[in-house]
Amino acid sequence: MSQTQKDSFLKLAKGSWQRSILRDLLSNSTITNPLKSLKGNAKSYSGRYQVSFFALLRRIENAGYTITIQSGKLGGQWGSTYSLSV
Numbered sequence: 001m002s003q004t005q006k007d008s009f010l011k012l013a014k015g016s017w018q019r020s021i022l023r024d025l026l027s028n029s030t031i032t033n034p035l036k037s038l039k040g041n042a043k044s045y046s047g048r049y050q051v052s053f054f055a056l057l058r059r060i061e062n063a064g065y066t067i068t069i070q071s072g073k074l075g076g077q078w079g080s081t082y083s084l085s086v
Helices: 003-010 016-028 040-062
Strands: 066-070 081-085
Touching: 003 016, 016 040, 016 081, 040 066
Parallel strands: none
Antiparallel strands: 066 081
16 A cells, blocks of 8 residues: 555544554554453443444445454454455
8 A cells, every 4th residue: 555545544534543543454454342442431432432433434445445344253343353455
């Protein structure tokens, strides 16, 4: 992925939390449950973070990138692995 593509990819984020998710996807190309890193008062807003995460995934796919979701052992979304396919 070129630097221009990386910059446009990072512009899909709305806020620092989403930007950190995108950086993780770019550097590792996979992430697991992003809500498990919430601490303090942020944990009490986990429902909003969940909505935010799925909105980010929609924007990524609407921009033409592919996110592959591999279900976890128990089949739930939060045990899943999310991968960026470029």
